[in-house]
Amino acid sequence: NAGVMQNPRHLVRRRGQEARLRCSPMKGHSHVYWYRQLPEEGLKFMVYLQKENIIDESGMPKERFSAEFPKEGPSILRIQQVVRGDSAAYFCASSPQNTNNEQFFGPGTRLTVL
């Protein structure tokens, strides 16, 4: 049973470009969470999704950031018009349908904005 998968592992973008980060949850998991980790800081919640639904996006910046988890395919975190402050590690986690809150993390995508 493969774990949570994320790609790309490293992403470099210039200011103003778009970044697309992908997350494939563990098999059988229907809940996906995105977190952002700045250097030497903790994990900050961004968004919580189930298939085709955004459950909680209270941690998402109001502009430029969006997320989806379609019926088929991975969850996507999209950052438009990236700025240097978006440079961070972005982790996704997944949990089973009958969640007991235990979340399994992917390896992360390290975004660098030049």
Next chain:
Amino acid sequence: GENVEQHPSTLSVQEGDSAVIKCTYSDSASNYFPWYKQELGKRPQLIIDIRSNVGEKKDQRIAVTLNKTAKHFSLHITETQPEDSAVYFCAAASSGYSTLTFGKGTMLLVSP
């Protein structure tokens, strides 16, 4: 919303000593408290968790205690080894609500 404070931010111990990391939370509705270990450049990995109906839980050299009245919980690592060196994060979540709120982390360094 929930706020989780974690102390200390760094902790250095000698191999074989015990290490204790403490967290406090603000939302009395929180009832799930996991601890994650993150090695440099790696993903956070769950090492132990505790729910509010339990006061203590132990797994080999690792134990977690929870005081709901005081709203704090602690991670205890005994007989530390160099491979325990990592950043440890505590987190809290409310009943029926899956979002985790994390502390800022503790960098544990175990010297041989």
